[in-house]
Amino acid sequence: MDASETFGFHTDRLSVLLFIAVFFGLVAWFLWRTRRGAQFYIRRIPGIDAIEDALGRATEMGRPVLYVPGVEEMYDIQTIASVLILGPVAERIARYGADLIVSCMIPFVMTVSQEVVKQSYSNAGRPEAFKQDNIRYISYEQFAFAAGTNGIMMRERPATNFFFGRFYAESLMLAETGLQTGAVQIAATAEISQLPFFIVTCDFTLLGEELFAASAYLSKEPKLLSTLKAADWTKVAVIGLILIGVVTHTIWADADPFFNWFTVK
Amino acid sequence: MSTAEIVGTWLAAFFTLAILSFLYKDNPLYKFAEHVFVGVSAGYQLVRQTFDVAWPNLLQPLWGGLHRDVDTLKAHPQWAFYSIPLAFGLLMFARLWKPIAHLSRWPMSYIVGAFAGTSIIGAASADLVIQVQSSMVNLRGTGPWTLIDNPFSLALSTFGLVCALIYFFFSKEHKGALGVVARIGVYFMMVSFGGSFGFTVMGRLSLAVGRAQSLLVRTPLNPHAPWPALVGVVVVTALIVIWERKISPPSAGEG
Numbered sequence: 001m002d003a004s005e006t007f008g009f010h011t012d013r014l015s016v017l018l019f020i021a022v023f024f025g026l027v028a029w030f031l032w033r034t035r036r037g038a039q040f041y042i043r044r045i046p047g048i049d050a051i052e053d054a055l056g057r058a059t060e061m062g063r064p065v066l067y068v069p070g071v072e073e074m075y076d077i078q079t080i081a082s083v084l085i086l087g088p089v090a091e092r093i094a095r096y097g098a099d100l101i102v103s104c105m106i107p108f109v110m111t112v113s114q115e116v117v118k119q120s121y122s123n124a125g126r127p128e129a130f131k132q133d134n135i136r137y138i139s140y141e142q143f144a145f146a147a148g149t150n151g152i153m154m155r156e157r158p159a160t161n162f163f164f165g166r167f168y169a170e171s172l173m174l175a176e177t178g179l180q181t182g183a184v185q186i187a188a189t190a191e192i193s194q195l196p197f198f199i200v201t202c203d204f205t206l207l208g209e210e211l212f213a214a215s216a217y218l219s220k221e222p223k224l225l226s227t228l229k230a231a232d233w234t235k236v237a238v239i240g241l242i243l244i245g246v247v248t249h250t251i252w253a254d255a256d257p258f259f260n261w262f263t264v265k
Numbered sequence: 266m267s268t269a270e271i272v273g274t275w276l277a278a279f280f281t282l283a284i285l286s287f288l289y290k291d292n293p294l295y296k297f298a299e300h301v302f303v304g305v306s307a308g309y310q311l312v313r314q315t316f317d318v319a320w321p322n323l324l325q326p327l328w329g330g331l332h333r334d335v336d337t338l339k340a341h342p343q344w345a346f347y348s349i350p351l352a353f354g355l356l357m358f359a360r361l362w363k364p365i366a367h368l369s370r371w372p373m374s375y376i377v378g379a380f381a382g383t384s385i386i387g388a389a390s391a392d393l394v395i396q397v398q399s400s401m402v403n404l405r406g407t408g409p410w411t412l413i414d415n416p417f418s419l420a421l422s423t424f425g426l427v428c429a430l431i432y433f434f435f436s437k438e439h440k441g442a443l444g445v446v447a448r449i450g451v452y453f454m455m456v457s458f459g460g461s462f463g464f465t466v467m468g469r470l471s472l473a474v475g476r477a478q479s480l481l482v483r484t485p486l487n488p489h490a491p492w493p494a495l496v497g498v499v500v501v502t503a504l505i506v507i508w509e510r511k512i513s514p515p516s517a518g519e520g
Contacts, residue, residue, distance in 0.1 A: 020389050144305075155291070195458055196465070213435050229436060238430065248401075250403050259398065
């Protein structure tokens, strides 16, 4: 048994356990409050409010809406957030009677997106309007996917482009082409290195955690709202811990027990 | 150099220029290159996933186990359990037959749920605890003062971090003092995005220069340079001009 293990328990990872426990405790607390009828306030996020206008514009112009759920696998947290947002977005599109094209790089994401969009069209009372062929797998290769999605933008001329999820080097190629076609573009990613490209080419960009807030904001789903509230108060705790840590680490340097408690081995 | 390599070099030059023709406008040459690119990558991935993933990790152990292959039984004594992922994989194809299409949701739910569960520990450790610890800086610095490692820079980065974190607080309207702090957080982020943008643009330019060099500079891999690129420019330009004339023929009064 390792020195840091007590009865098979990794004491060196106690800090991780505590963070997870506090976070899930907060989620459970807010969920319990939601179920008892508590209403939570979430500040307005301009990029999310713009989604409604962008969808209205596409409907008025009679042109499709393009949704790209990132380029990562389904288990990536940003892809999960993106697919969660796709649900309410597809539901609104179904109500307005516009067309939705989803361009996917990962086959499994396409399958999940098809299920989500199909469900959304049913929720909107228009299951017959769902077009399975509009949820497309382009290619597993990053730049082939970018080339294929650019082709969709140039030929089918979507009036609105959504880039929600994790993106890498293809982000600028996609958003720049969308800009040339004159589409309203809204992007959301927590991939810090790609945010600058979206900021310069898109009409609205949701920064980092706003991507995760968007799914809760749009769906008003109690579980997601509770998670968002829990994340908010975890941030407050994190700010407090960082400030305490800065003071103690400045005083005791490497001998600081508070700082060392966070070391994960 | 083999004939295949020579043909490959010429094709690489042609397809590079065909893709670059998109800078002018969408045209049949770009569409051709795009479809070849997408098709070849789809075929390549199918072969790769089959022979590098499905065969060694799933099909081979099952096949060897069923045929009582000694090596397989030694390497995979629990080979029969592989029938579970095989069944889940096959359930994905249930989508193709409407009466049982709903069964395809089982493997999807399993994958999303399992990965979300297993990634919690890694995410909490790497994205939270370690980040929090890294943010607890020693304001006196850790050695001789440098541009980054000095009390002013360290205090400024801590201040920027706190302001940026406050920007991502969604439970209160960003008004008054909170609004001011959040706005300062946005300024900090924008400065960092600007730096990141410039850095990446430099990287992209260096990629473009590398591609141009590979087409124009004579190397063992491209012994005929710059001819493939020059011929490619002529061919691509000629084809685009022909296409332009075809879609917009000169009016009767012209010529």
